[in-house]
Amino acid sequence: MRNNVLIAELPVGGPSPRELTKISLPTYIVEAPDVLLIDAVKVVPKPPYRVEPLDVLQVFVLGTLPDQPIAGVYPVEADGTIMLGPAYGSVKVSSLTLAEAREAISEHLKNQLTAPEVSVSLSESAGKQQIAGEHLIGPDGTVNLGTYGSVYIAGMTLAEAREALEEHLTEFLDEPEVSVDVYAYNSKVYYIVTEGAGLGDQLQRVPITGNETVLDAISQINGLSRVSSKTIWVARPAPADGSCTGQILPVNWRAIVDAADTSTNWQLLPGDRVFVAEDKLIALDTMVDKVIGPIERIVGFNILTFQMIQTANRFPLGFQQGVGNGGF
Numbered sequence: 001m002r003n004n005v006l007i008a009e010l011p012v013g014g015p016s017p018r019e020l021t022k023i024s025l026p027t028y029i030v031e032a033p034d035v036l037l038i039d040a041v042k043v044v045p046k047p048p049y050r051v052e053p054l055d056v057l058q059v060f061v062l063g064t065l066p067d068q069p070i071a072g073v074y075p076v077e078a079d080g081t082i083m084l085g086p087a088y089g090s091v092k093v094s095s096l097t098l099a100e101a102r103e104a105i106s107e108h109l110k111n112q113l114t115a116p117e118v119s120v121s122l123s124e125s126a127g128k129q130q131i132a133g134e135h136l137i138g139p140d141g142t143v144n145l146g147t148y149g150s151v152y153i154a155g156m157t158l159a160e161a162r163e164a165l166e167e168h169l170t171e172f173l174d175e176p177e178v179s180v181d182v183y184a185y186n187s188k189v190y191y192i193v194t195e196g197a198g199l200g201d202q203l204q205r206v207p208i209t210g211n212e213t214v215l216d217a218i219s220q221i222n223g224l225s226r227v228s229s230k231t232i233w234v235a236r237p238a239p240a241d242g243s244c245t246g247q248i249l250p251v252n253w254r255a256i257v258d259a260a261d262t263s264t265n266w267q268l269l270p271g272d273r274v275f276v277a278e279d280k281l282i283a284l285d286t287m288v289d290k291v292i293g294p295i296e297r298i299v300g301f302n303i304l305t306f307q308m309i310q311t312a313n314r315f316p317l318g319f320q321q322g323v324g325n326g327g328f
Helices: 098-109 126-131 158-169 214-220 253-259 280-314 319-324
Strands: 035-042 056-062 071-075 081-083 090-092 117-124 133-136 142-144 150-152 177-184 189-194 202-207 228-236 247-252 273-278
Touching (some): 090 098, 228 253
16 A cells, blocks of 8 residues: 655755756655546447447448438437437337347338348447546545446556556456546645734645746745745655655745745645745734734723713703803
């Protein structure tokens, strides 16, 4: 069983990869919630095959009406019939073998034709429609193939996932072949943590493609905010096998943006945390405001109450009387 956390194979004792000395990540391991693109290369049902709704049959008939040929592909409708044209109507073929479907079509056409010669073959199985397309890896690590059931592929490479799918499909198909690719890389990410100077930290989860640097990460949040300082570092978690400890990689932001210095523009790996520290003065101002603000509101409320009491004492009969008596 593979570790479900992807860790790049860094050179032992070597420097961490950065902008101009990037490394390639190891073979991608699929996990939930990645989205796979699966294509059915060879889908041949095991004999004897029985026609199902949504199958596509290839039908050729000799001896048809001159202006109403029957030659081409005909989908099997949800009710199990195929429509041969306005002049011939529909024929029920579901649950029949291809030979039985040919006989059924031939018997049906004898009502309009003298001696029809019918050929029927399977152009596309409905099962192919269930296999081909985008498939989300669920929380249980499986992909759903419709009537063919689910297959567990979490923790596998693409090649291993393809083998697992083909092995599962051999229960239903004759020597099946599929191709598998990643449609959406969702399981391998890095995080951008921005301190909020006392107003709450911000966290952004970003899918990783294997080519991102610190500069790319900061561009994801549209640069540094007004509450951020220039103190930035990358926190890299330790591998699950305990072969080494986690790392803290300091970032010289000014050198990166002002002087195009790439020495601390680290390449980001799955699981990295890019931490942007807060501006200490703004954090102090926020803390002072949190302490003073409630006091100011209480004092202001008391002053307003005192003024209202004074006004009421001066004009016990109300504002209009005070005006009439020349009080204002």
